[in-house]
Amino acid sequence: MTNQPQNNPVPTFRDRLLAGFRVSEERMNGETKSPLHQIRRAALKTFETLGFPTVKQEEWKYSNVTSLINKAYEIDQPSTISAEDLNSLQIPNLSGNILYFLNGHYRADLSRIVSPASEVQIMSFREAITEQSEAVGAYFSRLADFEDSAFTALNTAFASDGVFIRVPDGQTVVEPIIMRFITDARTNSVAAQPRNLIIVGRNAEVKVVEAYRTLGDEASFTNAVTEVVVAREARVEYYKVQNDTDQSYHIGRTQVRQADNSLFYSTTVTLNGGFVRNDLNIVLDGEHCEAHMYGLYLPNGKQHIDNHTLVDHAKPNSYSNELYKGILEDRATGVFNGKIYVRPDAQKTNAYQSCKNVVRSPDATMNTKPQLEIYADDVKCSHGTTTGQLNDEALFYMRSRGIPKEQAQTLLMYAFAEDVMNKIKIAPIRDYLEGIVAEKLAM
Amino acid sequence: MLTINDLQASIGQKQILKGINLTVKAGEVHAIMGPNGSGKSTLASVLAGREDYEVTGGSVDYEGKDLLDMPAEVRAAEGIFLAFQYPVEIPGVSTTNFLKTAMNEIRKYHGKEPMDAVQFLRLMKEKMKLVNIDQSLLSRALNEGFSGGEKKRNEIFQMAMLEPKLAILDETDSGLDIDALRIVAEGVNTLRSPERATIVVTHYQRLLDYIVPDFVHVLYKGRIVRSGPKELAYELEEKGYDWIKAEVEAAGV
Numbered sequence: 247m248t249n250q251p252q253n254n255p256v257p258t259f260r261d262r263l264l265a266g267f268r269v270s271e272e273r274m275n276g277e278t279k280s281p282l283h284q285i286r287r288a289a290l291k292t293f294e295t296l297g298f299p300t301v302k303q304e305e306w307k308y309s310n311v312t313s314l315i316n317k318a319y320e321i322d323q324p325s326t327i328s329a330e331d332l333n334s335l336q337i338p339n340l341s342g343n344i345l346y347f348l349n350g351h352y353r354a355d356l357s358r359i360v361s362p363a364s365e366v367q368i369m370s371f372r373e374a375i376t377e378q379s380e381a382v383g384a385y386f387s388r389l390a391d392f393e394d395s396a397f398t399a400l401n402t403a404f405a406s407d408g409v410f411i412r413v414p415d416g417q418t419v420v421e422p423i424i425m426r427f428i429t430d431a432r433t434n435s436v437a438a439q440p441r442n443l444i445i446v447g448r449n450a451e452v453k454v455v456e457a458y459r460t461l462g463d464e465a466s467f468t469n470a471v472t473e474v475v476v477a478r479e480a481r482v483e484y485y486k487v488q489n490d491t492d493q494s495y496h497i498g499r500t501q502v503r504q505a506d507n508s509l510f511y512s513t514t515v516t517l518n519g520g521f522v523r524n525d526l527n528i529v530l531d532g533e534h535c536e537a538h539m540y541g542l543y544l545p546n547g548k549q550h551i552d553n554h555t556l557v558d559h560a561k562p563n564s565y566s567n568e569l570y571k572g573i574l575e576d577r578a579t580g581v582f583n584g585k586i587y588v589r590p591d592a593q594k595t596n597a598y599q600s601c602k603n604v605v606r607s608p609d610a611t612m613n614t615k616p617q618l619e620i621y622a623d624d625v626k627c628s629h630g631t632t633t634g635q636l637n638d639e640a641l642f643y644m645r646s647r648g649i650p651k652e653q654a655q656t657l658l659m660y661a662f663a664e665d666v667m668n669k670i671k672i673a674p675i676r677d678y679l680e681g682i683v684a685e686k687l688a689m
Numbered sequence: 690m691l692t693i694n695d696l697q698a699s700i701g702q703k704q705i706l707k708g709i710n711l712t713v714k715a716g717e718v719h720a721i722m723g724p725n726g727s728g729k730s731t732l733a734s735v736l737a738g739r740e741d742y743e744v745t746g747g748s749v750d751y752e753g754k755d756l757l758d759m760p761a762e763v764r765a766a767e768g769i770f771l772a773f774q775y776p777v778e779i780p781g782v783s784t785t786n787f788l789k790t791a792m793n794e795i796r797k798y799h800g801k802e803p804m805d806a807v808q809f810l811r812l813m814k815e816k817m818k819l820v821n822i823d824q825s826l827l828s829r830a831l832n833e834g835f836s837g838g839e840k841k842r843n844e845i846f847q848m849a850m851l852e853p854k855l856a857i858l859d860e861t862d863s864g865l866d867i868d869a870l871r872i873v874a875e876g877v878n879t880l881r882s883p884e885r886a887t888i889v890v891t892h893y894q895r896l897l898d899y900i901v902p903d904f905v906h907v908l909y910k911g912r913i914v915r916s917g918p919k920e921l922a923y924e925l926e927e928k929g930y931d932w933i934k935a936e937v938e939a940a941g942v
Contacts, residue, residue: 637777639777640777640778640779642738642739642740642761642777643773643776643777643779644779644787644791645738645760645761645762645765646737646738646739646761646762646764646765646770646771646773647765647770647787647788647791647847647851648762648765648766648791648792648794648795648798648851649762649787649790649791649794650760650762650794651760651762653790653794654762657782657787657790658779658782660781661779661780661781661782661830662780662781664781665780665781
């Protein structure tokens, strides 16, 4: 594709995707007739109809994808990363199941699964299509509706690899499951579209981490969708960590459905990324559910980080709590859009939302938009957003004790971030991230 | 140690200090009293290096150096300490971590190695006793959710840790009950030595029962209008500030 004859028009990313879909279909044998593939076809059709979003759409008002879609990504680029290359990416003292995905594809040879199969089934989504066809059939694309989302439609159309996790009823997965999605943009522009399905059985418990990392200076596009099914009494800790490059585009959606008495506890930490859009959508489809959403984003330079969250209180007596925090430097831009729906049925809902930002430069911008839609009358809901500078009084107090201005600023920013960092309960991951946060804030 | 000469300072368009003259020698305790709005806290803040105030005239010599030329952190490293009237709450930073950072920055300024953890903890334990402060308070976020008394004790604790040459207490007595007042005063008195000096800014004479000053100055409308021995404080307590105000007005200053 790189040696395009000059007189032919350069195909757009959309053209390449559509061509890529046809190529992948040609490679399939009987699979084109499978129910799963019918979903893919429907999703492709939706994508064709919707097209990429524009800033005219409310949901994309502050996040312009024009430059994202004008890059010539290789759609199915294999990575040449070796096990040695990955050594430098290791997180110290981290034990558990560690799975590597290179440009969206699972690499069993690099991965390590330590939890017994009786505790949890962990495999690539590709394998699960045949090995766990019933579970995939029951849940794939049932949570993450693609009708009004071009990116979800696109991911669904190309859904072929990613992770599949299933925790049987009553099982506690002792070791965390860490998925490391490595995008190799060292030699050319690449696109990856991992598709993950996590099914947590009744009264089961698991900790999962989605960690994204881009290597190299070429452009990259990651479009990830994760569906999480949380059964009754199940407890899930979910972390998303993003440490990409200034040339990377990340669109990620996590769609969660919770049943009665379940707990979903999530923390999203975005350290770096040229353009990041996260959608975290939780449907509290049961009573006495608890959902926690924490987030931290630290854009600098020209980075753009957009967090959209949605909590849908569909049943009575549930609780949701949300705290997102950001520190913006230079010419960075940030977006926080937090929706809370309380359905007419969902009496005795408790829903709290808070978004706090420190804007450190006159050229940085933060757009916050809380959206509460409450259709029940006996509920407790609150929301608040703040955007400001570091507290001058606190700075003077620290300086008056001998701490130089710059250290005082760093200490205050670090303390501001700690509020969210403390929510990470996997100590080696927290320690590792704290190091990166401290380094970035001291810059 | 400290020579203030015709110091003038303003905030925005408003002039608050209109020519302060004061000399503090090592070993002395000076009390600065005065009615509300006379400029007492402004003087304390200007000496500590708060940037909200603009110094519009005069000079301050501190141990042969131009104090006004130093940023706040350098003043601290050179041995000036301000106990705040309203200590600031700093979420996410524990008192312990804060103090360790401060002490090590000051040591760095003087070309010394950072203190190791054991040394630091030993020193902390020793000073904690002095102000009767609890370990659990120190591991909490700095001043966050502390009661008024706890905040003031924490100020004196920090002072004890940093061992300043010149301590400035800005209305440290306000809002303290008598027991807390005694603890705070004891902490201050323990630090009294021939090498150190203290400036106690207060509205009431009460604190001066416990921290006995060598000199008392009355600040009114941005000037020191009267100075005297400690007995002046009793006179003020008895008669209030009106007689001084009247005297000043009569003199047409």
